[in-house]
Amino acid sequence: MKLVFSYLKKYKAFLILCFICSFGFIFTEIGIPTLFADGISNNFKNGNTQYILLLAIKMYGFAFIGLILLLILAYSSNRMTSKIVRDIRNELFSHIQTFSREKYEDFNISRLLTNIVNDCFIIMQFLIVIIRLGFIAPMMIISSFIMIYRKSPTIAIVTLAIVPILLVGVFLINKITRPISIKQQKKLDNINLNMRESLTGLRVIRAFNRQDFQSKRFGKINEEYGGFSKKLFQLMALIPPLFTVIFSIIMITVVYLGSNYVNQGTLDYGALAAFIEYVFHALFSFLMLANVLIMYPRFSVAVNRINEVLNTQTNITSKEINVETPIKGHIEFKNVSFAYADSSKENVLEDINLSIEPGETVAFIGSTGSGKSTLVRLIPRIFDVTKGSILVDGKDIRDYDLDYLRSKISFVPQKAILFSGTIKNNLLFGNRNASDEELNRAIDIAQAKDFVNSKKDGIYAQLSEGGTNLSGGQKQRLCIARALTRDVPIYIFDDSFSALDYKTDSVLRNRLKEEIKDSTFLIVAQRVATIMEADRIFVVNNGKIVGHGTHKELLKNNPIYREIAESQLSKEELAYE
Numbered sequence: 091m092k093l094v095f096s097y098l099k100k101y102k103a104f105l106i107l108c109f110i111c112s113f114g115f116i117f118t119e120i121g122i123p124t125l126f127a128d129g130i131s132n133n134f135k136n137g138n139t140q141y142i143l144l145l146a147i148k149m150y151g152f153a154f155i156g157l158i159l160l161l162i163l164a165y166s167s168n169r170m171t172s173k174i175v176r177d178i179r180n181e182l183f184s185h186i187q188t189f190s191r192e193k194y195e196d197f198n199i200s201r202l203l204t205n206i207v208n209d210c211f212i213i214m215q216f217l218i219v220i221i222r223l224g225f226i227a228p229m230m231i232i233s234s235f236i237m238i239y240r241k242s243p244t245i246a247i248v249t250l251a252i253v254p255i256l257l258v259g260v261f262l263i264n265k266i267t268r269p270i271s272i273k274q275q276k277k278l279d280n281i282n283l284n285m286r287e288s289l290t291g292l293r294v295i296r297a298f299n300r301q302d303f304q305s306k307r308f309g310k311i312n313e314e315y316g317g318f319s320k321k322l323f324q325l326m327a328l329i330p331p332l333f334t335v336i337f338s339i340i341m342i343t344v345v346y347l348g349s350n351y352v353n354q355g356t357l358d359y360g361a362l363a364a365f366i367e368y369v370f371h372a373l374f375s376f377l378m379l380a381n382v383l384i385m386y387p388r389f390s391v392a393v394n395r396i397n398e399v400l401n402t403q404t405n406i407t408s409k410e411i412n413v414e415t416p417i418k419g420h421i422e423f424k425n426v427s428f429a430y431a432d433s434s435k436e437n438v439l440e441d442i443n444l445s446i447e448p449g450e451t452v453a454f455i456g457s458t459g460s461g462k463s464t465l466v467r468l469i470p471r472i473f474d475v476t477k478g479s480i481l482v483d484g485k486d487i488r489d490y491d492l493d494y495l496r497s498k499i500s501f502v503p504q505k506a507i508l509f510s511g512t513i514k515n516n517l518l519f520g521n522r523n524a525s526d527e528e529l530n531r532a533i534d535i536a537q538a539k540d541f542v543n544s545k546k547d548g549i550y551a552q553l554s555e556g557g558t559n560l561s562g563g564q565k566q567r568l569c570i571a572r573a574l575t576r577d578v579p580i581y582i583f584d585d586s587f588s589a590l591d592y593k594t595d596s597v598l599r600n601r602l603k604e605e606i607k608d609s610t611f612l613i614v615a616q617r618v619a620t621i622m623e624a625d626r627i628f629v630v631n632n633g634k635i636v637g638h639g640t641h642k643e644l645l646k647n648n649p650i651y652r653e654i655a656e657s658q659l660s661k662e663e664l665a666y667e
């Protein structure tokens with residue numbers, strides 16, 4: 091609730107307006123039966139038309155003002171609620187952006203999506219109702235009771251009997267529905283997870299003809315979600331009829347008692363008519379309040395789930411440093427070990443020591459799963475080392491302002507990730523201030539010029555979500571071009587040439603060498619041809635560096651490298667022969 095209160099405080103003005111409107115509305119609602127009762131009690135002044143007309147005008151006036159106040163209340167509560175939920179969504183989104191990959195994996199992306207879409211929606215539904223009724227219902231109940239009590243304490247006590255019944259009912263419902271709500275939300279996370287996997291993996295599903303299997307899997311999860319939803323809504327649906335029965339019993343009792351008092355002459359007809367109205371208002375308000383309280387468990391589960399995310403702090407923290415010294419591009423790994431925070435917690439990298447000079451081109455090669463990508467991901471702090479330290483220009487990377495450090499590194503990830511929008515917007519993602527000339531240069535170096543120009547709209551061609559309307563090689567080239575829009579001292583290419591044909595791969599690397607001379611290049615690759623011209627090559631095996639040197643040196647001295655090279659190059663290409 092703290093979460094919602096902090097936002098309610100932010101929109102105090104709206105809240106006060108809602109309170110005033112609610113108060114005014116109650117005044118009009120109580121006023122109408124009071125005027126009517128006066129009319130009956132005065133026997134409508136024995137048919138005095140002027141009196142009746144005035145009374146009617148007053149009652150119309152009250153009803154009209156009540157309507158206006160209710161409209162203002164609805165408008166301001168809607169505005170306030172949508173602003174609050176918008177703010178919660180923004181806060182969630184910004185907070186999630188600070189998460190390290192580890193935290194994303196902890197929560198899983200589908201769960202975070204459900205938080206932003208579904209949990210926020212549940213909060214909005216509840217807030218809209220509670221703000222509208224939160225003031226009106228209790229005030230209406232209290233004022234109706236006061237009015238009843240002034241005329242007949244006995245009838246007031248009978249009406250009050252509903253309070254404990256309703257409270258016990260609401261408490262029981264909350265207790266039963268809360269665990270079901272938690273399970274229902276978890277099942278919704280599963281639906282999102284399954285949907286995401288099925289949509290992103292559509293090509294694989296079709297290629298393996300597994301549509302039926304996927305449909306059955308989705309059907310099962312959907313069924314489970316439906317089961318919990320059914321239980322929850324069945325329970326919630328029980329409440330209105332139950333409360334309506336109690337409501338009717340109390341109403342009949344009040345009318346019965348009231349009629350007796352009229353017969354005994356202790357109550358007049360006008361007061362009885364007003365009573366019925368007051369009791370109706372009080373009980374109806376109770377019923378509305380009970381309905382709101384029934385929604386509470388779902389709301390509180392949604393708030394808790396959002397709080398859980400907001401209270402999770404990222405483990406990749408940044409030092410607040412205003413002025414950083416320029417980076418030249420020297421990189422040093424000192425006794426670096428790293429383990430992913432999954433259940434195995436085994437070291438993926440073990441005691442890595444290496445030093446890379448500014449302007450040097452180094453490459454990492456090794457079998458799959460040997461730890462090459464993990465090693466380069468540690469430099470922009472996508473993960474933090476578990477042991478040891480990484481220094482850039484002699485300073486521990488954890489002592490840099492994180493944004494500054496990352497702004498000095500251009501990283502091309504192994505998986506080519508593009509966003510929906512134009513090619514230009516995707517390239518500007520690398521450097522928002524890049525001129526058209528700089529973008530064209532990056533496209534040219536990345537060997538993407540021909541295919542970009544072949545598009546009808548050129549650089550303004552639209553890419554679909556994830557760049558699915560491009561080939562694997564085209565996507566890779568655009569990702570490389572995006573990285574080249576930045577002029578930085580360190581470039582990291584994590585297996586980003588793998589989808590290029592040999593010729594394009596070679597031309598691209600030559601252009602990189604010619605155009606970007608002073609920067610440090612780190613290239614992870616599976617293909618020897620991609621890295622054989624690097625200044626130095628590091629051979630990674632089972633999380634350890636098992637050799638380094640030039641292509642020729644490694645062919646001579648390193649059996650693992652020689653084995654990889656022999657499996658890929660022809661005898662003529664193997665220089666040592």
Ligand SMILES: Nc1ncnc2c1ncn2[C@@H]1O[C@H](COP(=O)(O)OP(=O)(O)OP(=O)(O)O)[C@@H](O)[C@H]1O
Pocket residue numbers: 430431432438456457458459460461462463464465504585616
């Ligand atoms: N996010 C992760 N969580 C847990 N373990 C991971 C994660 N990413 C990689 N690993 C594990 O770490 C090890 C090293 O993986 P890494 O991706 O660094 O290898 P690689 O040498 O780059 O492989 P490849 O050439 O196939 O890309 C592997 O055993 C892999 O299963």
